Amino acid sequence: MSFPLEEIESIRRLKYRYCRYIDTANISELKELFTEDASVSYVGGSYRFEVEGRAAILEALENAFHADAIAMHHVNHPEIDIVSPSEATGIWYLKDWFLDLRHKIITDGTALYRDRYVKQNGRWLIQHASYERIYEIVTPVTETPNITAHWLAKHGKKLSAV
Numbered sequence: 391m392s393f394p395l396e397e398i399e400s401i402r403r404l405k406y407r408y409c410r411y412i413d414t415a416n417i418s419e420l421k422e423l424f425t426e427d428a429s430v431s432y433v434g435g436s437y438r439f440e441v442e443g444r445a446a447i448l449e450a451l452e453n454a455f456h457a458d459a460i461a462m463h464h465v466n467h468p469e470i471d472i473v474s475p476s477e478a479t480g481i482w483y484l485k486d487w488f489l490d491l492r493h494k495i496i497t498d499g500t501a502l503y504r505d506r507y508v509k510q511n512g513r514w515l516i517q518h519a520s521y522e523r524i525y526e527i528v529t530p531v532t533e534t535p536n537i538t539a540h541w542l543a544k545h546g547k548k549l550s551a552v
Contacts, residue, residue, distance in 0.1 A: 408420070413461045415452065425516070428443070430520065459546065463485075468482050476508055477506070495528055502524065
């Protein structure tokens with residue numbers, strides 16, 4: 391049995407860019423990773439986030455990864471299956487950490503992403519991304535940590551006061 395390794399590597403790079411663009415609030419580049427009819431479904435211990443349509447997904451992500459947040463998404467252990475020349479699926483193990491300075495909480499956890507990809511105009515795109523938490527720990531922040539570097543403070547969306 392042979393695997394289309396170039397296709398698998400293209401999908402791996404797509405998912406890695408997705409994580410990097412979220413953590414750096416690079417919404418203009420993130421737009422290029424989704425189909426227009428994309429959807430997401432993220433299920434955590436305290437939330438269920440579901441959105442349809444690329445524009446709605448981008449707006450939600452821009453508001454979530456704002457200037458008062460610090461985020462880290464790390465995906466690994468990809469299991470990518472090429473279903474057809476233009477369709478693929480992927481399962482990824484996610485480790486993430488998120489500090490929300492506005493709400494004074496840290497969310498730390500893991501999840502399994504289950505994604506669907508389609509190839510359009512020679513490029514793999516995310517058609518559906520979903521995860522369900524394996525664990526999630528939400529901890530109140532009682533003291534603001536000594537933050538010495540903060541990318542989103544410079545590049546994330548500035549939200550109005552709470």
